[in-house]
Amino acid sequence: MLRLENIIKDFGGLRVLDSLSLQVGEGLIFGLIGPNGAGKTTLFNIISGLSRPTAGRVIFNGTDITHLPPSSIAACGMGRTFQNIRIFKELSLLENVLAGMHRLFTYSPVAMLLNLPVQKREEKALREKALEILELFHLAGKAKRQAESLSYGEQRKLELARALATSPKLLLVDEPAAGMNPAETEELMGEIVQINNRGYTICLIEHDMKFVMGVCRQVAVLNFGELIALGSPQEVKCNPLVIEAYLGKEECK
């Protein structure tokens, strides 16, 4: 579904991604792990079009999206969240999710001005769908609240809900559990699995190994911009290179 071919990214003289090739298959929960500064977020930025690779190609469902702008990549079915939360703080939760549904709305400016039935129908149907998505993350009760009023963990969930609202074929999730307490993390794991069961392919970056080992079917390990291991969670955590660069011995038991 997603194929990265020899991605290179330089910032000034610094090579952050070095000839990286990787494939993410349909239906998976795919984990991307590695020490801080390994280039994981940079890779997400390249996939979602926020940053251009120095060389290499990104192929998404057979289409070369390397040079498309972010909004067109989103239209191809790519959704994402950010490591530093980027929800629309002053909008309500419902408005956040509805903004995420932007590309599902089809009515014209004329329909807006004349309040045509097509507008009423779409607004009503998608509002209901937005509430369903919020409910998935146990946030429907707060739909009318300002997003800023949520706790940190809830804000992460709202961002995930908003990304899901774009109806992505592939959902890129950058450190979803960062800043969450253990109970919230546990709940989030359930929600991620539930999203995946609904047919969404997920690629996630996460440092919480319990999380990664618990939900991912396949894991890639990045170190200094290079892919050092790829396989099932079990294989990866006992890989000597990974033990040395990132995890340490305790994980492999």
Next chain:
Amino acid sequence: MTEFLMSFWQTYNTLFYTVLVHGMLALSIYITLACGQLSLGNAAFMGIGAYTAALFTLKLNAPFGLSLLAGGMLPAFVALIIGVPTLRLSGVYLAMATLGFGEVVRVVFLNMSITGGSVGLNGVPPKTELWHLLLVMGVLIYFFLKLKNSRFGRALEAIREDEVAAAVMGIKTTSFKVWAFVIGAFIAGVAGGLNAHFTFFLSPREYGFDFAVDILTFAILGGTGTFWGPLVGSTILTILPEMLRFLGSYRLALNGLILVLVVVYLPNGIITVKKKD
């Protein structure tokens, strides 16, 4: 009683007309602010609209509606030309570009013979009637009400809140910003055309940097959370100086003082929207 009303209207009708025109200008900047962009070109757009509409009337004897339409279209077209290259980039590029643009427009008005140079245009026929202004204002309010809870209004708000996140949601941020800027220029141009046809007289000095800042002040004072804010702001800032004539030259200082107080105590403007449970 009727006599009193008549004389009241005689004294204040120009003020009332001006309140409506300033309200339109406040809305013209609001629509760009609504997607996080600062335009300092709206006074110049008003000027282009005023001259265009006046010249259509004076030279071509065009019907009033056509003059106004031309007064809206030309600034909208100019906005398109400025907007496409500058709004691709996020940040303060639009503010800088429109700042320079305002100066260019003023110099052009000063030097072209068709605009009457530094003397300006005299004897524009008084065609603007109260109902014209009320109609245009009514249409604008209707437009902004409909925009508010539509997919387009939400897209603008999303862009204002976080342009990168909006783009990742599939919102075509550049085209929304350009549209907002173009519509704003159109509104400012029509307001200029209406204004030209009741002040009889156009001078290049009226559309300079000072007035661009005044327009921005309307919006900031009223608050940019909803379109009612700029309307309230422009009304207050237009009426207040009249009420305070007795203060002489101090009244300008008072205007400034009020603005400072609002910014300090009501940082989101007079009309503040709060979302609650």
